Amino acid sequence: MAHSSLFAMGAASTGSLLLSDNLNFWDGERVAPRPGATAEPVYEPATGRVLCQLTPCGSDEVDLAIQSARGAYVQWSKMAGMERARVMLEAARIIRERREKIAKLEVINNGKSITEALADIDGCCQCMEYYAGLASTMAGQHIQLPGGAFAYTRREPLGVCVGIGAWNYPFQIAVVKSAPALACGNAMVFKPSPMTPVTAVVLAEIYQEAGVPRGLFCVVQGGAQTGTLLCQHPEVAKVSFTGSVPTGKKVMEMSARGVKPVTLELGGKSPLIIFNDCELDNAVKGALMANFLTQGQVCCNGTRVFVQRDIMTQFLEKVVSRTKAIAVGDPLLDQTRMGALISKPQLEKVLAFVKQAKEQGAEVLCGGEPLVPADPKLKEGYFMSPCVLDNCRDDMTCVKEEIFGPVMSVLPFDTEEEVLRRANNTTFGLASGVFTRDISRAHRVAEKLEAGTCYINNYNISPVEVPFGGYKMSGFGRENGQVAIEYYSQLKTVVVEMGDVESLF
Numbered sequence: 001m002a003h004s005s006l007f008a009m010g011a012a013s014t015g016s017l018l019l020s021d022n023l024n025f026w027d028g029e030r031v032a033p034r035p036g037a038t039a040e041p042v043y044e045p046a047t048g049r050v051l052c053q054l055t056p057c058g059s060d061e062v063d064l065a066i067q068s069a070r071g072a073y074v075q076w077s078k079m080a081g082m083e084r085a086r087v088m089l090e091a092a093r094i095i096r097e098r099r100e101k102i103a104k105l106e107v108i109n110n111g112k113s114i115t116e117a118l119a120d121i122d123g124c125c126q127c128m129e130y131y132a133g134l135a136s137t138m139a140g141q142h143i144q145l146p147g148g149a150f151a152y153t154r155r156e157p158l159g160v161c162v163g164i165g166a167w168n169y170p171f172q173i174a175v176v177k178s179a180p181a182l183a184c185g186n187a188m189v190f191k192p193s194p195m196t197p198v199t200a201v202v203l204a205e206i207y208q209e210a211g212v213p214r215g216l217f218c219v220v221q222g223g224a225q226t227g228t229l230l231c232q233h234p235e236v237a238k239v240s241f242t243g244s245v246p247t248g249k250k251v252m253e254m255s256a257r258g259v260k261p262v263t264l265e266l267g268g269k270s271p272l273i274i275f276n277d278c279e280l281d282n283a284v285k286g287a288l289m290a291n292f293l294t295q296g297q298v299c300c301n302g303t304r305v306f307v308q309r310d311i312m313t314q315f316l317e318k319v320v321s322r323t324k325a326i327a328v329g330d331p332l333l334d335q336t337r338m339g340a341l342i343s344k345p346q347l348e349k350v351l352a353f354v355k356q357a358k359e360q361g362a363e364v365l366c367g368g369e370p371l372v373p374a375d376p377k378l379k380e381g382y383f384m385s386p387c388v389l390d391n392c393r394d395d396m397t398c399v400k401e402e403i404f405g406p407v408m409s410v411l412p413f414d415t416e417e418e419v420l421r422r423a424n425n426t427t428f429g430l431a432s433g434v435f436t437r438d439i440s441r442a443h444r445v446a447e448k449l450e451a452g453t454c455y456i457n458n459y460n461i462s463p464v465e466v467p468f469g470g471y472k473m474s475g476f477g478r479e480n481g482q483v484a485i486e487y488y489s490q491l492k493t494v495v496v497e498m499g500d501v502e503s504l505f
């Protein structure tokens with residue numbers, strides 16, 4: 001198998017990679033952008049260097065990708081679940097074999113630490129294996145009716161599904177959408193974020209190598225315009241979207257016009273509630289895991305940390321000392337725990353949130369500043385020091401809006417009833433968490449929190465077996481778990497008469 005030249009990058013280090021490979025993929029191969037189209041630069045967050053050029057796909061290219069997927073769908077959807085499973089298990093094996101190279105590419109394009117990227121890729125192998133396992137379990141019901149008649153249901157695929165991804169987990173979002181879609185017999189055309197175009201196309205090559213029909217998983221590059229073309233295309237059966245609330249609304253509106261089902265995985269401003277009877281060291285570690293993964297750019301982060309007043313001093317002391325110790329720097333080094341934010345505008349936006357928080361009365365206990373690592377090659381990178389904000393109030397912007405950066409807002413509370421009311425006082429509802437040693441309280445609070453996930457005594461664990469998705473404006477539909485099958489399939493009812501037709505006419 002001829003690996004893409006991406007795989008010649010084995011020894012690449014931060015600041016050394018320049019990619020020239022074609023980033024679109026349909027009909028089973030990488031496709032060059034159309035001549036004359038305007039390219040835009042894609043940056044390496046850790047250095048601010050240009051990593052590659054991206055040319056957004058226009059309507060002809062989107063159409064070619066969808067036709068290619070359509071052709072593959074006809075073949076793939078006829079295969080038995082067990083046959084599809086075999087191909088997906090091979091894809092999982094290849095991902096595992098290349099985990100380090102894929103993780104490295106992800107780091108260079110996204111800026112997160114290699115330790116996290118490796119864990120992301122391992123999660124992708126598990127996701128692929130899990131849905132391979134479910135592929136052959138797609139089944140319906142048999143229903144006996146009077147007079148010997150009966151009915152049965154068939155769980156059938158939808159057709160060509162579209163996946164649109166955010167930039168924070170580029171490879172993982174592509175896998176989490178495509179694995180259940182393909183397991184159900186669908187094809188997928190995937191559009192990554194224009195900031196992270198590099199690894200979705202590696203997944204396309206892996207599927208191809210594993211033996212999917214040519215065109216089953218296609219990648220088109222581009223931003224809002226290309227996304228719009230995908231959502232409006234009449235031959236698209238479903239759209240699964242991961243991104244912000246404002247874009248999610250547009251995707252839903254466009255899909256509504258074509259009566260296409262949508263899955264929306266949107267933003268959050270999740271509460272993490274820490275009661276005074278918690279195991280404090282675990283609660284502190286939980287708060288860090290809830291805020292600082294992927295430089296704080298995680299949709300389900302618990303960024304509103306409510307701490308019961310009598311343990312506030314001890315909590316802050318421990319949280320601040322651990323936050324100050326986070327090693328920020330070259331994301332490809334094993335010892336680094338926090339890399340660079342995705343872009344210069346994102347860094348500026350996050351720093352502006354910190355500035356505004358100070359103006360509104362918050363106290364910065366640590367971080368919240370631009371950071372220039374000692375290594376000269378990182379001096380133009382988008383780094384900042386992780387930040388803990390104290391003296392926060394519910395009406396502050398930093399407590400109400402999704403910051404999407406390494407900024408933890410800490411808020412005191414007195415009673416369970418009060419904290420639940422405040423925690424639920426948001427239009428978001430993606431995730432939530434509670435630390436307590438009182439098991440009755442833990443389950444009572446979990447029941448009352450208005451969010452798609454509640455973590456008890458931990459935070460930000462997302463095993464593939466467990467459904468994930470939002471309440472309220474954080475979206476609907478679920479990814480991961482058995483339930484995802486329902487979002488990538490439809491039920492046909494077949495009614496069978498065994499006697500004569502009784503006609504009223």
Ligand SMILES: NC(=O)c1ccc[n+]([C@@H]2O[C@H](COP(=O)([O-])OP(=O)(O)OC[C@H]3O[C@@H](n4cnc5c(N)ncnc54)[C@H](O)[C@@H]3O)[C@@H](O)[C@H]2O)c1
Nearest residue numbers: 165166167192193223224227228243244247265266267299
């Ligand atoms: N719930 C989840 O699972 C989850 C996971 C990761 C990120 N997110 C959310 O994603 C956001 C950050 O990601 P982002 O900045 O890439 O989000 P975004 O909404 O700006 O973009 C997401 C994707 O939508 C595309 N897009 C933009 N305009 C479009 C349009 N009009 N039609 C179709 N597609 C369009 C973008 O090119 C990108 O691929 C945060 O709000 C975060 O919380 C949610």
